[in-house]
Amino acid sequence: MSISGPWQRAAEGAGLLAPDGTISATIFAEMSALAEATGAINLGQGFPDEDGPDEVIDAARRAIKRGVNQYPPGRGTIELRTAIADHQKRFYDIDVEPDTEVLVTAGATEALAATILGLVDEGDEVVTLEPFYDAYGALISLARGEHRTVPLRLPDFQPDPDDLRAAITDRTRLILINSPHNPTGTILGRDILELIVELAHEHDALIVTDEVYEHLTFDEPHVPIASLPGAWERTLTISSGGKTFSTTGWKIGWITGPAKLITAILTVKQFLTYVNGAPFQPAIATGLALPDEFFAEIAATLKNKRDVLSHGLEKAGFEVFDSKAGYFVVADAAPLGYDNAITLCRELPELAGVVAVPISAFCHEELAGEYSSLVRFAFCKRVEVLELAAAQLARLGR
Numbered sequence: 001m002s003i004s005g006p007w008q009r010a011a012e013g014a015g016l017l018a019p020d021g022t023i024s025a026t027i028f029a030e031m032s033a034l035a036e037a038t039g040a041i042n043l044g045q046g047f048p049d050e051d052g053p054d055e056v057i058d059a060a061r062r063a064i065k066r067g068v069n070q071y072p073p074g075r076g077t078i079e080l081r082t083a084i085a086d087h088q089k090r091f092y093d094i095d096v097e098p099d100t101e102v103l104v105t106a107g108a109t110e111a112l113a114a115t116i117l118g119l120v121d122e123g124d125e126v127v128t129l130e131p132f133y134d135a136y137g138a139l140i141s142l143a144r145g146e147h148r149t150v151p152l153r154l155p156d157f158q159p160d161p162d163d164l165r166a167a168i169t170d171r172t173r174l175i176l177i178n179s180p181h182n183p184t185g186t187i188l189g190r191d192i193l194e195l196i197v198e199l200a201h202e203h204d205a206l207i208v209t210d211e212v213y214e215h216l217t218f219d220e221p222h223v224p225i226a227s228l229p230g231a232w233e234r235t236l237t238i239s240s241g242g243k244t245f246s247t248t249g250w251k252i253g254w255i256t257g258p259a260k261l262i263t264a265i266l267t268v269k270q271f272l273t274y275v276n277g278a279p280f281q282p283a284i285a286t287g288l289a290l291p292d293e294f295f296a297e298i299a300a301t302l303k304n305k306r307d308v309l310s311h312g313l314e315k316a317g318f319e320v321f322d323s324k325a326g327y328f329v330v331a332d333a334a335p336l337g338y339d340n341a342i343t344l345c346r347e348l349p350e351l352a353g354v355v356a357v358p359i360s361a362f363c364h365e366e367l368a369g370e371y372s373s374l375v376r377f378a379f380c381k382r383v384e385v386l387e388l389a390a391a392q393l394a395r396l397g398r
Contacts, residue, residue: 006142013141014134015364026134027361031345040349041389043309043377044357046182046327050382052246052287053294059286060250063279072278074270076104076254083285084254088237092227100259103266106276107251108212108240113139114269115208115236115255116174120145124173129159131183131362131371133210136176145173151367155321157186157330161195168196172205177225180213183362183376184330185323190223197231206261207235212253213326215244215295218303220324226256233258236265241284243327244298250280302327302379305386309379312390316352318375327380330359334373336396341375352392 011017016024025033028045035042051057075081081098088094096102105111112135120126122144128136130149140147150159150167168175175196179188200207207225214222226235240253255265306323313320318331338344341358348354357376360368379386 009141009144010138013137013139013147015137015361027342027345027357031355031357034346034349035355038349038353038355040353040355041381041385041392042355043379043381043389044345044355046378046380047248048246048380049385050246053290055290056245056247056283056287060279060283063282068279068282070278071275072104072281074275075099075266076102076275077278077281077285080104080252080254080281080285083288084256087288088224088256091222092224094224094227094232094256096256097259101256101262103255103262103269104281105253105255105269106273107242108210108238108253109135110251110269110272110276111238111240111253111255111265112136112176112208112210114265114272115238116140116143116145116176118265118268119206119261120173123171125169125171126174126176127167127172127205128176129178129181130364130367131359133178133182134362146171148172149364149367151370152181152184152186157181157184157321158189159192161192164192164195164199168199168203168205170203172203174206174208175200176208176210178210180211180217180222180325182213182326183328183357183359184321185326185328187217187220187222187324193223193225193228196225197228200234201230205234207231209235209237211237211239212243214239216299216302216327217325218299218306218323222325236261241287244295245284245287247280247284250277250284252277252280252284305379305381305383308383308386309377309390312386312393313377315390316393316396323379327378328376329379331375331377332373333375339373341373345375352389352395354389354393 031044081102084102085096085098088096116139120143125146126140127148130151148167150163225231226237236257242248310320313331317336321330323329333344359371359374
């Protein structure tokens with residue numbers, strides 16, 4: 001029996017549809033299965049291996065015990081929406097109305113899904129950076145949009161302004177920007193952010209920003225595009241609590257932006273998950289209100305973890321690129337004699353007892369060739385795990 005449908009577009013957009021119509025597993029699933037089968041340290045997937053702050057975990061327990069276990073309001077609890085608005089004002093001096101300009105979602109991925117499905121029509125172009133999170137391609141294709149990309153260029157993974165100008169045209173509906181960026185760990189410079197705002201006005205495009213790593217920057221503060229002059233009225237800002245509070249399984253995300261845009265997205269979102277995570281919403285609200293010292297400490301702790309793994313990769317013989325934010329560091333395997341990072345990643349469990357992911361998995365075929373020797377490693381693990389991984393990787397340099 002032939003099973004046709006929009007799922008094929010989603011698979012094709014994510015790079016999972018083979019020419020013969022079969023579906024391949026994502027590289028993340030393949031590498032995680034390899035880690036489980038071999039007992040290798042899994043530095044392929046970006047999830048922490050320890051819980052977040054006690055204040056947040058305890059708040060969830062209290063909410064469950066006091067009966068916060070039924071459907072929350074469709075826009076999210078007022079407690080969390082207010083906390084999100086307060087957070088935007090506290091950290092970025094952005095004024096947000098919690099009743100009309102905030103929408104709570106099932107993680108950032110649902111926020112992206114509701115936004116793209118709600119605002120992109122057949123033939124509309126969506127511009128993203130490349131490498132890109134695979135959900136972007138899947139969702140754009142599902143909405144029948146056209147995916148246009150702007151490559152991030154080595155060695156600092158910044159886009160060329162001329163490439164941005166060429167990609168963003170009158171056909172562009174959304175400019176989808178991920179900064180801090182997964183998988184490269186780069187942060188877009190202010191000049192690039194300002195250019196994006198300028199081009200959005202010039203071509204009457206909307207800006208969508210994926211900012212889930214906003215509090216995990218190492219040497220410079222995060223600057224939301226929405227905080228720049230002229231940006232707010234055409235910008236939708238997406239973030240979540242999973243990365244900041246090490247609660248990725250809770251799936252509590254949100255969107256902030258102009259009321260008319262939020263209402264349009266809510267119209268679609270209510271028919272996706274409807275609502276989610278009732279007892280976790282007040283817990284994330286608790287987290288967002290934690291003192292400045294907490295946010296400074298989580299970034300400093302993660303920076304140290306980055307350094308532990310980066311030093312190990314350098315000793316192993318990789319060329320390591322500077323990760324400025326997030327969970328990941330990119331390393332070039334070419335100095336080790338590997339021009340194909342997919343081959344290395346499949347052999348790495350046996351060679352060093354470690355699993356990683358090739359950057360080409362985040363690229364269309366054209367850029368995948370240019371990035372073919374690059375590997376992404378996750379450092380959002382316990383220090384002792386990273387130290388062990390670094391020691392095992394050192395075998396490659398012998």
